[in-house]
Amino acid sequence: MELTSHQFKSVSSAKLKDVKLQKALYKAKDGFVVPRAKVVADLDNFEEIRQAAADVRDHGLAHLDVYLEEWEKQAQAAGTIVHWAESYEELNALVVKIAQDNQVKKIIKSKSMVGEETGLNQYVEGHGIEVKETDLGEYIIQQAGEHPSHIIAPATHKSKDDVADLFAEKHQRPRLDDAEKLTHEAREILRPHFLDADMGITGANFMIAETGSTVIVTNEGNGRMTTTMPRVHVAISSIEKCIPTLDDFALMMRLLPRSATGQVISNYVSMTTGPKRAKDNDGPVEFHVIILDVGRTRVLGSDLREALRCIRCGACMNHCPVYQNVGGHAYGWVYPGPIGSVLTPAYNGIENAIDLPNAATLCNQCGVVCPVKIPLPDLMRKLREKQYERNLKSSAEKWSLRLWAYLALRPKLYSIVTRIMARVGKLLGGDSRRINHMLFGGKDWTRHRDLPAPRGRTFRDIYLNRNKTTNR
Amino acid sequence: MPARENILARIRAANKVANVTDVMDSSVADRLASPPISPLPKLDWDPEGQFKRRCHESASTLDEIAQIDELPLALTRYLSKNTLPTKLVCWPEFIDLPWSAEGIQIESRGAIGDDKVGLTGSYCAVAETGTLVLLSGQESHATTSLLPETHIAVIRRSRIVKTMEDAWQLIRGEVVSLPRQVSFISGPSRTADIEMTLVYGAHGPFRVHVIILDQ
Amino acid sequence: MRVGLFVTCVADLMRPSIGLAAVKLLERADCEVVFPENQTCCGQPAYNAGDxxxxxxxxxxxxxxFADVDYIVIPSGSCAGMIKTHYEELLSDLPEYRVKAQWLAARTYELTDFLVNVVDMDSFDTTFQGTIAYHDSCAGLRELNIKEQPRKLLSHLAHVDLKEMAGAEQCCGFGGTFSVKYGDISSRIVDLKCDDLEATEVDALVLGDLGCMLNIEGKLRRRGNHKTKVLHIAEVLTGLVGEETE
Structure with missing residues (x-):
C-alpha cells in the first residue's frame, strides 16, 4: 500500500471537518469501548491473563527461529506447502505463480492486513485474475476503491447511507436503506463467488508451532468459506504471528475477541492444518502458506520489539483520543492508531512518518487496554528520540525547547524571566484574566483556546518573600 | 530457498543484538513436548449451565433429548416452529435414524449451495464460551455447518468441557493428528460492519440450533 | 517529617495559589515543608520531545x-509520574544516577496520594462550597493509579457535592507540545471534554494536573463559558482560590 503518512496534518484536519465521518467515528467508538469494558470485567484476573499473554509472546519472539522451524516441519508433515518472502514483490509474485500454476481465474479473499501491506489485490488483478474481498467491510471498501480505516472494521468510516448508495450503484439494484438488507444483499451477491472461485486467500491471526496450523478468527463465516470451498487455499502471514502451542493459542483467544469486538469469543475460529485429506469430502487440494518478513526482523533487533507482540485486536485505536477523532485514513498506511504510529515508521522508515509518533498525547489509554501489554506511549517516545537524534524535528520545536532548557538549567535567570512573564502575562490578561491572542508558538494555542492569564507573581516569589517576612 | 535462510538468520541476529532474557521457565523443547497451561479465569460455574448461558448469549437456540432416537421428533418440532424446510443434509452418523416417520427428507453427504438445513454432530463443546468444536473429516463434512442457512448440531452432554485448553487435551488424547480443519463455532454468522449494527447471517448460517443429547 | 515541595513550573508561573495551597495542606499535616529554591522543571517536555x-x-x-528530604510531594500527576515512573529509565545508562532515581521515585508522591496514603488527612479548613466534577488526568490515573485518593479527600468536605462526569478518565487532549503541534485535533478532544463537563452541570471542574487545567479552562472560556470554574484539588481543599493569594 502506498504510504501517505507525511500528509497526516492536512488529512487529519480535513477529517475533523468531515461531518459524516465524525458521526461514523462517534458510533464506532461507543460500539467498541463499551462492550470491551463489559467482557473484560467478566474475567476476574484480566491483568494476570494479559501478563501471561505478553510473556508468551515475548518467549515466542525470543525463540522465533526455532518455533518457525518447528511450525514449518509440522505444516509440511500435514501436506502444507510453505513459502517464505522477504519483500512485498516476492509475496505478491508467489501468489500469482500459485494461481497461474493452478489455472486460477477467480480468487475469493478473506481479510488480510499483510495483503494490504503488499498491495496484493492490485497486483493480482494486474495479472488478469479476479479478486473478490468477502469480509463485508473489506467488500464495501473494495467496491468503493478505498483502503481500510481500521484493522478489524475496515469500513468503519462509512455510513449506512454511503453503503446504500454504493451498493445501489455497483449491484445495479434498488437502493436499500437498512443494515440488515444491505448485509443480506452482499451475502446474495458473494455466495456464487464462494461456490465457483478457484482459489481462496486468507491471512492468519496465528501460526501454531506445535501443530503447523494457521488460524483465522472471523464472525461472518467468510473465512471458513475461503478456507473450505476453493480448490486452492493460500494463507499469507508474517513471521511474528507464530506462537508456540495450542494452549498458548487458547490463552490468546481469551483476549483477542474481548479486546477487539467485546465478544467472549468470535463466531468462527478456524484452524487449518494441511490440505484436504485423501478421504475428506471437502477442503482445498492444495494449501500454501507464505510467511513474510518485511521490517519485522529489523524491529525484533531494535528497542521497539515489544510492538511485535501485537495480535491485531484494534483496542489501541478504539481507545485512542486522536484516532477517535480523525479516523484511520489520516495515518496514511495499513495500521492506524497507536500501533500504526509505531509500526508505520518502524517498517517504512522513521523519516517517512514523522508526524505519527508525535500526534499522540501519550495518555496511555492504548497501553492499558492492550491485551499483550505493548507499552505504546514508551515506543512512540523512543521514536521521537530517534527523530531527535537524526535531526528530524522541526526547528521551531527544537529551538523553543532549547530556550526552555537553557532557562530551566539556570535557576537564577529562570526566576527573573518567569517573574517578568508572570507580570506581563497578568497585564495581557487584563480584567478578563485570560489571554486570547499570543504570538509565535503561542498562537497555535490561542488559535483554539484562551490561555488563563498568570496571576502577576510566581509562587517562588510569593513563598520566599512570605518566609523572609515570617523569619524577620 | 534463500528467503527462508535469510529470514531465519536475521531473526537469530536480531535476537542476539536485542539480548533479551526469556521470561519463561520452560525451554522451547519442554513447552512443545508438554505445553503448560497459562493462568485461567475463575471457572466457578457448572459446565452445562455455562454452556447453555453462553449459547443463549451468542444467539444459538437450545433443545435437549434423552436418546438419539428422539432426534427426528426434536428436529420436526424445531423446523415447524421456525417454518423451515424439512429437507436436510446430514453427517453419516445420523442417516439411520427413523426420519421418514417424521416426514423429513434427509441425505448423508456434504452440503452444496442450495441446501437449506444442515445437521452435524460435534466433537466436543467448550462451556466457557458456548462453543461447538467440529473436526473436519470423511464422516464430518465441513460444508454441512457452513453453507445451509440453518445449522443444527448435536452435542453429547458428556462432551461439554470447561475450556479450550480442555478441548485440546481431549484432542491430544483421542486424535492421532489434527484434521484439516478444527472449527470453533459460537452461534450464527454475524457482522457489524455497517454502522456497528449487528446483523445475523453474513455469510454462514442465520441460525444455529444446539441439541444436547443425554446418551 | 521533611517534605520537599516540587511545585512544578506551570503552577509556579501560572497558578501560584496551587503551590500555596499545597504548602498549607502539608503544614496542616505537620510536615516540615522544604522548598528548594533552585527548582525549575522536571524535564518532561524535553523527555517527551525525544531530547x-x-x-x-x-x-x-x-x-x-531533593537529596535530603523524606518525601517529595508534587501537586501534579504528570510531573510526579515523570519522576516516579520515567526517571529510572531515563537515567538507565548513568548507573550512579539510576540508583538515585530509584531512591527518589520511592519517595515521590502526587499530592492527593500523599495526603491519603501517607498522612491520612481527613479534615480540611476550606470555605469552598458547590457542586463539582473530577477529571482524572492521564498520568495521574494511568501511571500512578490516582483515582480514589482525590475522591476520598473531597468526600470529607461537607459542602462539596461530587458528581461524576461521563468520560472522566478520557484524555483532555493537552499532551504537552501536542496541544500546539496538532492544535486542531487537541482542540476537538478538549471540546468533547467540555461537552461532557457542561452536561454534568456543576459549579467547578476539579483536577490534579496543570496541563489539563490550562487546556480545559482555556477551552471553556473560548467557548464563552465564564461560569464553570476550573480548580486544582489543593485549591478546593484549602479555599485558596485565585486573587487572595497575591
Whole structure:
C-alpha cells in the first residue's frame, strides 16, 4: 500500500471537518469501548491473563527461529506447502505463480492486513485474475476503491447511507436503506463467488508451532468459506504471528475477541492444518502458506520489539483520543492508531512518518487496554528520540525547547524571566484574566483556546518573600 | 530457498543484538513436548449451565433429548416452529435414524449451495464460551455447518468441557493428528460492519440450533 | 517529617495559589515543608520531545535538589509520574544516577496520594462550597493509579457535592507540545471534554494536573463559558482560590 503518512496534518484536519465521518467515528467508538469494558470485567484476573499473554509472546519472539522451524516441519508433515518472502514483490509474485500454476481465474479473499501491506489485490488483478474481498467491510471498501480505516472494521468510516448508495450503484439494484438488507444483499451477491472461485486467500491471526496450523478468527463465516470451498487455499502471514502451542493459542483467544469486538469469543475460529485429506469430502487440494518478513526482523533487533507482540485486536485505536477523532485514513498506511504510529515508521522508515509518533498525547489509554501489554506511549517516545537524534524535528520545536532548557538549567535567570512573564502575562490578561491572542508558538494555542492569564507573581516569589517576612 | 535462510538468520541476529532474557521457565523443547497451561479465569460455574448461558448469549437456540432416537421428533418440532424446510443434509452418523416417520427428507453427504438445513454432530463443546468444536473429516463434512442457512448440531452432554485448553487435551488424547480443519463455532454468522449494527447471517448460517443429547 | 515541595513550573508561573495551597495542606499535616529554591522543571517536555540529554540534565538537577528530604510531594500527576515512573529509565545508562532515581521515585508522591496514603488527612479548613466534577488526568490515573485518593479527600468536605462526569478518565487532549503541534485535533478532544463537563452541570471542574487545567479552562472560556470554574484539588481543599493569594 502506498504510504501517505507525511500528509497526516492536512488529512487529519480535513477529517475533523468531515461531518459524516465524525458521526461514523462517534458510533464506532461507543460500539467498541463499551462492550470491551463489559467482557473484560467478566474475567476476574484480566491483568494476570494479559501478563501471561505478553510473556508468551515475548518467549515466542525470543525463540522465533526455532518455533518457525518447528511450525514449518509440522505444516509440511500435514501436506502444507510453505513459502517464505522477504519483500512485498516476492509475496505478491508467489501468489500469482500459485494461481497461474493452478489455472486460477477467480480468487475469493478473506481479510488480510499483510495483503494490504503488499498491495496484493492490485497486483493480482494486474495479472488478469479476479479478486473478490468477502469480509463485508473489506467488500464495501473494495467496491468503493478505498483502503481500510481500521484493522478489524475496515469500513468503519462509512455510513449506512454511503453503503446504500454504493451498493445501489455497483449491484445495479434498488437502493436499500437498512443494515440488515444491505448485509443480506452482499451475502446474495458473494455466495456464487464462494461456490465457483478457484482459489481462496486468507491471512492468519496465528501460526501454531506445535501443530503447523494457521488460524483465522472471523464472525461472518467468510473465512471458513475461503478456507473450505476453493480448490486452492493460500494463507499469507508474517513471521511474528507464530506462537508456540495450542494452549498458548487458547490463552490468546481469551483476549483477542474481548479486546477487539467485546465478544467472549468470535463466531468462527478456524484452524487449518494441511490440505484436504485423501478421504475428506471437502477442503482445498492444495494449501500454501507464505510467511513474510518485511521490517519485522529489523524491529525484533531494535528497542521497539515489544510492538511485535501485537495480535491485531484494534483496542489501541478504539481507545485512542486522536484516532477517535480523525479516523484511520489520516495515518496514511495499513495500521492506524497507536500501533500504526509505531509500526508505520518502524517498517517504512522513521523519516517517512514523522508526524505519527508525535500526534499522540501519550495518555496511555492504548497501553492499558492492550491485551499483550505493548507499552505504546514508551515506543512512540523512543521514536521521537530517534527523530531527535537524526535531526528530524522541526526547528521551531527544537529551538523553543532549547530556550526552555537553557532557562530551566539556570535557576537564577529562570526566576527573573518567569517573574517578568508572570507580570506581563497578568497585564495581557487584563480584567478578563485570560489571554486570547499570543504570538509565535503561542498562537497555535490561542488559535483554539484562551490561555488563563498568570496571576502577576510566581509562587517562588510569593513563598520566599512570605518566609523572609515570617523569619524577620 | 534463500528467503527462508535469510529470514531465519536475521531473526537469530536480531535476537542476539536485542539480548533479551526469556521470561519463561520452560525451554522451547519442554513447552512443545508438554505445553503448560497459562493462568485461567475463575471457572466457578457448572459446565452445562455455562454452556447453555453462553449459547443463549451468542444467539444459538437450545433443545435437549434423552436418546438419539428422539432426534427426528426434536428436529420436526424445531423446523415447524421456525417454518423451515424439512429437507436436510446430514453427517453419516445420523442417516439411520427413523426420519421418514417424521416426514423429513434427509441425505448423508456434504452440503452444496442450495441446501437449506444442515445437521452435524460435534466433537466436543467448550462451556466457557458456548462453543461447538467440529473436526473436519470423511464422516464430518465441513460444508454441512457452513453453507445451509440453518445449522443444527448435536452435542453429547458428556462432551461439554470447561475450556479450550480442555478441548485440546481431549484432542491430544483421542486424535492421532489434527484434521484439516478444527472449527470453533459460537452461534450464527454475524457482522457489524455497517454502522456497528449487528446483523445475523453474513455469510454462514442465520441460525444455529444446539441439541444436547443425554446418551 | 521533611517534605520537599516540587511545585512544578506551570503552577509556579501560572497558578501560584496551587503551590500555596499545597504548602498549607502539608503544614496542616505537620510536615516540615522544604522548598528548594533552585527548582525549575522536571524535564518532561524535553523527555517527551525525544531530547534525552536535556531531560537527563534536568532529572539530575531534580535528584540533587531533593537529596535530603523524606518525601517529595508534587501537586501534579504528570510531573510526579515523570519522576516516579520515567526517571529510572531515563537515567538507565548513568548507573550512579539510576540508583538515585530509584531512591527518589520511592519517595515521590502526587499530592492527593500523599495526603491519603501517607498522612491520612481527613479534615480540611476550606470555605469552598458547590457542586463539582473530577477529571482524572492521564498520568495521574494511568501511571500512578490516582483515582480514589482525590475522591476520598473531597468526600470529607461537607459542602462539596461530587458528581461524576461521563468520560472522566478520557484524555483532555493537552499532551504537552501536542496541544500546539496538532492544535486542531487537541482542540476537538478538549471540546468533547467540555461537552461532557457542561452536561454534568456543576459549579467547578476539579483536577490534579496543570496541563489539563490550562487546556480545559482555556477551552471553556473560548467557548464563552465564564461560569464553570476550573480548580486544582489543593485549591478546593484549602479555599485558596485565585486573587487572595497575591
Amino acid at each position: 534525552r540529554l536535556t531531560a537527563q540534565q534536568l532529572a539530575r538537577k531534580v535528584i540533587s535538589e
